Amino acid sequence: MIPAPFEYYKANSTDEALKLIRDFGEEAKFLAGGQSLIPMMKVRFARPTKLIDISKVQELRYISLDGDYIKIGGLTTHRELEKSSIIIEKIPVLAHCAHEIADIQIRNVGTIGGSLAHADPSADYPPVVLALNAVIVAKSIAQEREIPINDFFLEAFTAELRPDELLVEIKIPVMKPNEKAAYIKIGHPATGFSVVNCAVKITLDKEKIEKARVAFGGFVTVPYLDEKVGEFLIGKPANIDTITQASELVAEGREVIGDYYADADYRRHLAKSVFVRVMKKALEI
Ligand SMILES: Cc1cc2nc3c(=O)[nH]c(=O)nc-3n(C[C@H](O)[C@H](O)[C@H](O)COP(=O)(O)OP(=O)(O)OC[C@H]3O[C@@H](n4cnc5c(N)ncnc54)[C@H](O)[C@@H]3O)c2cc1C
Secondary structure (H helix, E strand, O other): OOOOOEEEOOOOHHHHHHHHHHHHHHHEEEOOOOOOOHHHHHHHOOOOOOEEEEOHHHHHOOEEEEEEEEEOOOOOOOOHHOOOOHHHHHHHHHHHHOOOOHHHHHHHHHHHHHHHHOOOOOOHHHHHHOOOOEEEEEEEOOOOEEEEHHHHHEEEOOEEOOOEEEEEEEEOOOOOOOOOEEEEEEOOOOOOOEEEEEEEEEEEOEEEEEEEEEEEEOOOOOOOOOOHHHHHHOOOOHHHHHHHHHOOOOOOOOOOOOOOOHHHHHHHHHHHHHHHHHHHHOOOO
16 A cells, blocks of 8 residues: 655646656656545556646636636636536536535545546546536647547546646536536445446427437446437437436447446446436426
8 A cells, every 4th residue: 555656746837747747758647636646556556656746736726707618727626616606506517516526525635637637437527527518628838739528538547638738627618598417426335436427418499308418437437428318319308208218228339347236237227227317307307
């Protein structure tokens, strides 16, 4: 439970952090809240020889409303998101999601950028940011680029970020009055991490579903947008019959993981049931 030796560097600005990572290369890692990286280092799944502490880079810690988007700095903590009046008013599902993470001590230091970069398939944010159609802003010394969330989660614990890139911002479209969203996780009783989680964002045209983004995590190795389910919902009445029929398509063709706690068949069944619950919650039916 003792990490391998490493050198520690503290960055006071984004530029300083980016210069350090450029100079150090792949042997270095950013340290944000440390709530995933330090445990990984203690069991030696991660062995960076240099840590660049970015936790005090204040310019990456913000939540702001900019036109049709909410912009969230990569170093914003789970707790700040949970308590933010902008998030509670404009994207309440994200505040609820942040509240679901671990306990208050972890939420006080863990960051949304760290969580997304870590790309744990059982984490809370991935299905929510997928459903909300977020955009990730990544920056290196050479360039800044925007990554659509559909392209962001590549494999378990691997996101579309180059070793020298810092996740500086998450952009999330503000919810409109005819858009409904919800998130539910079934957490493991020992760890709190998701066995199954699901988030939806539904756009309504009167009584019908005009658009649907349905996303899952926990029971698959990569959190994903379920396009089959989303497409099925489009044009259908927003009622329980539609939801029940759509639930039959959940996880179709997906390899589902299983373990001693919850085998694959159970998780597949649970995913369908959680989907029904999330839809009912979003549509308030
Ligand atoms: C006991 C416990 C329970 C937990 N329960 C949950 C839970 O229920 N749900 C959940 O979702 N999570 C849970 N977590 C994880 C927690 O949410 C972490 O805060 C989060 O996963 C990582 O954020 P961090 O800021 O701590 O990142 P760190 O641990 O500092 O970094 C994680 C990884 O991301 C990289 N990184 C960090 N920031 C950036 C950035 N801005 N740009 C590029 N790369 C970056 C680091 O180099 C590292 O590889 C739990 C953690 C613990 C210890």
